[in-house]
Amino acid sequence: MSRSIYNIMAGLLAFTIIISSGCEKIVDIDPPLNQVTTNLVFASDKLATAARSGMFSALAQSSTQSQGITVNSSLQADDLLYLATTAAYQEFNNNTYTAVSTSQASIFSEWYANIYRANAIIEGLQNTSGTTEAIRKQYTAEAKFVRAYCYFHLVNTFGDVPLVLITDPAITAFLPKTATAAIYAQMIADLTAAKSDLGVVYPGVTATTTSSNDRTLVNKFVATALLARVYMFTGNYAEAESNASEVIASSLYSLIPAATMANGVFAKDNAESIWQMSPPSINTNQYTLEAGIFIPTAFNLINFNYRLDPRFTALFSDTDLRRINWMNNTTFSGEIYTIPYKYKYRTQALALAANVTESLIVMRLAEQYLIRAEARARIGTNLSGALADLNAIQTRAEATLTTSTDATSLIADIALENRKEFFCEQAYRWYNLKRTGQADAVLGALKSTYTPKSKLLPIPQAALDANYNLTQNPGY
Structure with a gap:
């Protein structure tokens, strides 16, 4: 993964950045802030809540989550056809991706940026004492859920990828790929912990209003639902x-x-x-x-x-x-x-x-x-x-x-x-075709441009250039 991508993730620890809802560009920014700033971010329940809100907001506003998952995967599968001429969408429609595409770089970096936010919250809550135990438990569980959710999409998009569980770029910048099976094991561990520590009621509502409440945050059953999906994908x-x-x-x-x-x-x-x-x-x-x-x-x-x-x-x-x-x-x-x-x-x-x-x-x-x-x-x-x-x-x-x-x-x-x-x-059809081993037969019969390597996107070239431990996916 490129150093610039990791610098983005590291820089997100700043309070003014971690609560923002915008999407970052792949550019070099200042190195990670020190523990003093981390202590300030998690100095109280109110400030920790702002950081946690930023994690969910940034995920929702990212182009990959807000539109890319559905559009790209539907074109990759066999339900949707693209009629215009934009090269990036033609790549998905024809299953002919290139490692230098900005679309691949954006997907890769956005999922990792969201993982960084989750890791920053987990670490910050573990290493500081400014929040109450109830908030620490809940927000850690939510961050573990978000981390598992992002990794689910990463492995189903790119296959083996680096498993990043900390925020220190000195360690993470040159991580090699981790086998998909091991990443699924981490997802299961994160979701099992989240399921155990999250409440039945969605956050911010009382037990008497559970039938009509804001479901943009997560409760026990959100983690349970994703866990059911992950178990299905692991057989x-x-x-x-x-x-x-x-x-x-x-x-x-x-x-x-x-x-x-x-x-x-x-x-x-x-x-x-x-x-x-x-x-x-x-x-x-x-x-x-x-x-x-x-x-x-x-x-x-x-x-x-x-x-x-x-x-x-x-x-x-x-x-x-x-x-x-x-x-x-x-x-x-x-x-x-x-x-x-x-x-x-x-x-x-x-x-x-x-x-x-x-x-x-x-x-x-x-x-x-x-x-x-x-x-x-x-x-x-x-x-x-x-x-x-x-x-x-x-x-x-x-x-x-x-x-x-x-x-x-x-x-x-x-x-x-x-x-x-x-x-x-979302990506139901595309992921299920690959999960059940049907992608090659189904899509190979429909698209002359489809090849078995098309099941995975290439690792972005910028990430390969910056991290000598990363290897390209087969066929690219």
């Missing part, structure tokens, strides 16, 4: 089922019913939302950046930058509510163009006019049903339970119900349901 299906079951059993969450799913699933603080991101720019905004990307400024062909692949939209029945409510069609010269329409307001003015507040939903309950369904199908001892979980998602969408209890058929149907439910949402 520990028993633990994936167990953790998903804990989330499903919680009274905090319920699937948005069919009657209100058009707008309800992606509305702020809805009952299905497990974790969401704060809105762009300022907290009073009511729209998402994803809507601004996918919804054109005018419905004419010249303004269409993206469309859903017709081969994908053909998988839905005409009565599937996801086809009806989460997609939008326009016809040009007799051909139907369909765009993602989960988020429906591309500007603040439009959201205000509709009196709707949308939030970027990062994790929601439907995923936990499908995690548990797949885990049960792969374990093979509760196939009826797997079918019931799958049917719960299909019923809400008013889709054709699966009836088979054959394990192989169930796993295939669950994979298809995952694709339908989570199209153009």
